[in-house]
Amino acid sequence: MSYSSFIPPQRTLMGPGPSDVSARVLSALARPTIGHLDPQFITMMDEVKGLLQYAFQTQNEYTIALSAPGSAGMEACFVNLVSAEDKVVVCRNGVFGARMIENVQRIGAELVVVDGEWGRAVDPQQLEDALKQHSDATVVAFVHAETSTGAKSDAKTLCQIAQQYDCLTIVDAVTSLGGIELKVDEWGIDAIYSGSQKCLSCVPGISPISFSDKAIDKLKARNVPVQSWFLDQSLVMGYWSGDGKRAYHHTAPVNSLYALHESLVMLHQEGLENSWRRHQRMHDLLATGLEALDLHFIVPAAERLPQLNAVTIPEQFDDAKIRSYLLNEFNLEIGAGLGQFAGKAWRIGLMGYAARKENVALCLTALQEAMQNT
Amino acid sequence: MSYSSFIPPQRTLMGPGPSDVSARVLSALARPTIGHLDPQFITMMDEVKGLLQYAFQTQNEYTIALSAPGSAGMEACFVNLVSAEDKVVVCRNGVFGARMIENVQRIGAELVVVDGEWGRAVDPQQLEDALKQHSDATVVAFVHAETSTGAKSDAKTLCQIAQQYDCLTIVDAVTSLGGIELKVDEWGIDAIYSGSQKCLSCVPGISPISFSDKAIDKLKARNVPVQSWFLDQSLVMGYWSGDGKRAYHHTAPVNSLYALHESLVMLHQEGLENSWRRHQRMHDLLATGLEALDLHFIVPAAERLPQLNAVTIPEQFDDAKIRSYLLNEFNLEIGAGLGQFAGKAWRIGLMGYAARKENVALCLTALQEAMQNT
Numbered sequence: 001m002s003y004s005s006f007i008p009p010q011r012t013l014m015g016p017g018p019s020d021v022s023a024r025v026l027s028a029l030a031r032p033t034i035g036h037l038d039p040q041f042i043t044m045m046d047e048v049k050g051l052l053q054y055a056f057q058t059q060n061e062y063t064i065a066l067s068a069p070g071s072a073g074m075e076a077c078f079v080n081l082v083s084a085e086d087k088v089v090v091c092r093n094g095v096f097g098a099r100m101i102e103n104v105q106r107i108g109a110e111l112v113v114v115d116g117e118w119g120r121a122v123d124p125q126q127l128e129d130a131l132k133q134h135s136d137a138t139v140v141a142f143v144h145a146e147t148s149t150g151a152k153s154d155a156k157t158l159c160q161i162a163q164q165y166d167c168l169t170i171v172d173a174v175t176s177l178g179g180i181e182l183k184v185d186e187w188g189i190d191a192i193y194s195g196s197q198k199c200l201s202c203v204p205g206i207s208p209i210s211f212s213d214k215a216i217d218k219l220k221a222r223n224v225p226v227q228s229w230f231l232d233q234s235l236v237m238g239y240w241s242g243d244g245k246r247a248y249h250h251t252a253p254v255n256s257l258y259a260l261h262e263s264l265v266m267l268h269q270e271g272l273e274n275s276w277r278r279h280q281r282m283h284d285l286l287a288t289g290l291e292a293l294d295l296h297f298i299v300p301a302a303e304r305l306p307q308l309n310a311v312t313i314p315e316q317f318d319d320a321k322i323r324s325y326l327l328n329e330f331n332l333e334i335g336a337g338l339g340q341f342a343g344k345a346w347r348i349g350l351m352g353y354a355a356r357k358e359n360v361a362l363c364l365t366a367l368q369e370a371m372q373n374t
Numbered sequence: 375m376s377y378s379s380f381i382p383p384q385r386t387l388m389g390p391g392p393s394d395v396s397a398r399v400l401s402a403l404a405r406p407t408i409g410h411l412d413p414q415f416i417t418m419m420d421e422v423k424g425l426l427q428y429a430f431q432t433q434n435e436y437t438i439a440l441s442a443p444g445s446a447g448m449e450a451c452f453v454n455l456v457s458a459e460d461k462v463v464v465c466r467n468g469v470f471g472a473r474m475i476e477n478v479q480r481i482g483a484e485l486v487v488v489d490g491e492w493g494r495a496v497d498p499q500q501l502e503d504a505l506k507q508h509s510d511a512t513v514v515a516f517v518h519a520e521t522s523t524g525a526k527s528d529a530k531t532l533c534q535i536a537q538q539y540d541c542l543t544i545v546d547a548v549t550s551l552g553g554i555e556l557k558v559d560e561w562g563i564d565a566i567y568s569g570s571q572k573c574l575s576c577v578p579g580i581s582p583i584s585f586s587d588k589a590i591d592k593l594k595a596r597n598v599p600v601q602s603w604f605l606d607q608s609l610v611m612g613y614w615s616g617d618g619k620r621a622y623h624h625t626a627p628v629n630s631l632y633a634l635h636e637s638l639v640m641l642h643q644e645g646l647e648n649s650w651r652r653h654q655r656m657h658d659l660l661a662t663g664l665e666a667l668d669l670h671f672i673v674p675a676a677e678r679l680p681q682l683n684a685v686t687i688p689e690q691f692d693d694a695k696i697r698s699y700l701l702n703e704f705n706l707e708i709g710a711g712l713g714q715f716a717g718k719a720w721r722i723g724l725m726g727y728a729a730r731k732e733n734v735a736l737c738l739t740a741l742q743e744a745m746q747n748t
Contacts, residue, residue, distance in 0.1 A: 001424060003424075004639065006636070007405065008408045008415070009408065011408045018410065020407075021629075026404045027404065029629060030403050030404035032382055032383075032384050032400070033395040034382045034707075035387060035707045036392065038385065038707065044380045050375060067579060068441060068442040068443075068604070069624045069627065070624070071603070075604045099603065102603050105599075106601050197407075197625055204627050204628055205579060205625075205626075205628075205629075225480055227480050229445070229473065248712065251391060251392060251443055251579075252578065253578050253627075253630070255395075255400075255403060255578075256627070258382070261380050262380070265377045327412070333408075338622065
């Protein structure tokens with residue numbers, strides 16, 4: 001067997017993530033590796049913390065980049081803040097709410113599921129009804145931006161309700177961070193996780209997370225150790241926090257953190273609100289074009305994520321053929337449907353660096369040609 | 375607060391990892407990101423599997439790159455293959471054996487510890503005695519190359535003993551893979567994990583793992599779900615295995631896998647045995663130089679890892695001052711002691727791309743100057 005270097009094609013990434021990564025971020029990624037305890041690396045880590053606090057709009061001291069993808073970020077929130085004694089209300093309106101349920105089950109906590117329609121926001125009234133019925137619930141978890149459907153939930157209202165019932169909140173912001181309004185402190189979110197490869201337009205593999213002081217207190221008061229050693233934030237804390245000396249826990253993904261740093265510097269330079277506005281503007285352009293192609297959104301306008309556009313595949317088209325055509329003819333990736341929507345929807349991402357006019361134009365032109373020629 | 379791009383210094387990395395990453399690997403890392411379900415990416419993943427089979431010397435079908443660091447690779451082996459019903463014998467002769475114990479405890483399995491001296495190989499007789507006493511043990515776990523001490527254990531013999539007592543074996547090869555002889559199939563290892571940032575000289579953040587058919591059978595026969603969703607290999611399998619179509623589990627760290635692929639291509643081109651020999655040759659050179667500087671090895675010659683050289687810090691020297699001098703004057707990183715050896719040892723890595731004559735020369739010259747001037 002003989003092997004040679006892998007030279008990937010140059011794609012335009014308009015699926016559900018990874019999104020387009022800019023040359024600036026790729027170039028940061030390739031800078032020389034230094035040690036994970038090098039004083040200069042620790043200085044950079046502190047900047048990553050500050051930049052993530054800005055992106056999350058939080059003063060939470062414990063705001064870090066987890067050394068694994070968003071799914072591990074989700075698990076980190078659950079295994080650190082939930083134990084078998086807890087009763088957890090999970091709102092499920094797509095694949096990622098369902099994944100939260102799996103996390104709760106593997107911890108052995110009591111579970112209450114608030115089931116909503118796929119393609120719609122979580123219904124605050126349903127959450128309130130569940131909490132009235134289960135007044136002993138201790139945690140509420142929901143997905144801010146459901147990547148599987150393109151629906152945006154009203155995180156602010158959901159958190160308000162959770163707080164009225166004295167519950168800690170765990171929020172999935174994998175697809176929302178940097179793309180739509182998200183205010184961790186103002187909304188009272190206790191634990192939040194995201195992914196590097198969505199609206200931050202960094203390479204995949206890192207999960208920004210942030211815990212409120214209330215969450216940290218709960219973690220510190222645990223009677224039973226966190227069931228994951230790798231994700232135990234009471235240990236990871238010794239590496240990401242503290243003045244000067246940092247304790248070794250695991251070897252941080254040094255180069256990926258260079259890239260995350262750069263993508264966050266870019267977000268800071270653009271300004272968070274400007275980034276939110278840009279995602280909305282590009283969505284408006286794309287939406288107009290998609291409707292003109294007779295492609296219709298699954299999610300009602302008021303509940304749509306600008307960065308993840310799920311449209312119903314018209315019956316006359318073959319899902320896989322169209323996506324292959326886009327990939328082979330235009331080097332353009334759009335996303336397939338997931339879960340209930342497999343084969344029934346396309347998911348068109350406009351995330352981070354991919355939310356540009358040239359991408360919108362390419363996508364509309366390519367889709368039109370693909371639908372004519374397949 | 376204002377932020378700008380982070381430009382790291384150019385270091386020579388001769389600590390316990392990350393090791394020097396070549397320009398060739400960094401350049402692969404920075405290639406354009408493509409989707410984690412892109413057909414071309416899946417082709418590359420298949421090559422990574424083949425290359426890892428070569429590096430591990432195994433035909434195990436389930437040989438993949440886990441999307442997280444070596445500590446997560448360790449946890450993946452334990453949480454998938456051990457449950458509360460198991461009785462696990464862990465050999466501890468350094469920090470990483472101790473970490474294995476923490477993994478077993480968090481699973482709630484019964485634990486038998488075979489405690490050995492730090493800086494020495496695991497004693498096969500001690501393992502055999504423990505297995506005689508605990509004939510109901512189901513799993514034996516040990517560290518092939520203890521990064522915290524520089525000691526190499528006789529993995530072949532330890533596995534033979536484990537098999538005589540009908541135990542599954544879990545082996546830590548974080549520091550050994552690519553640097554010293556390692557033959558997964560010939561030695562009968564059932565589950566093994568490594569790290570990208572040691573003798574493969576790839577960027578940190580990825581953990582190559584391999585499970586034997588016996589291990590896979592045990593995983594498939596579980597009554598209780600794996601306690602980690604992210605590390606559940608019965609789910610991850612759907613993404614790394616199967617002809618053609620791959621199921622989404624999490625978003626793979628695309629660019630880090632480009633880099634791993636490239637580092638494995640380089641290993642394949644050099645030849646595994648040649649790489650083992652190069653590590654040994656560079657160690658011999660370094661060892662002669664260190665003894666000339668009156669720096670003495672902690673580990674007896676027959677049990678030494680060529681790629682991780684732990685020497686006792688002579689009493690007249692200040693550990694931190696010397697290491698700072700090396701870093702500031704020569705951009706050279708060597709490792710501090712860990713655990714019992716904190717403040718008492720230096721750990722000088724000769725891993726992968728760092729195992730070159732120019733590095734040996736630099737290290738000896740720089741150490742000599744540092745010891746004269748601090």
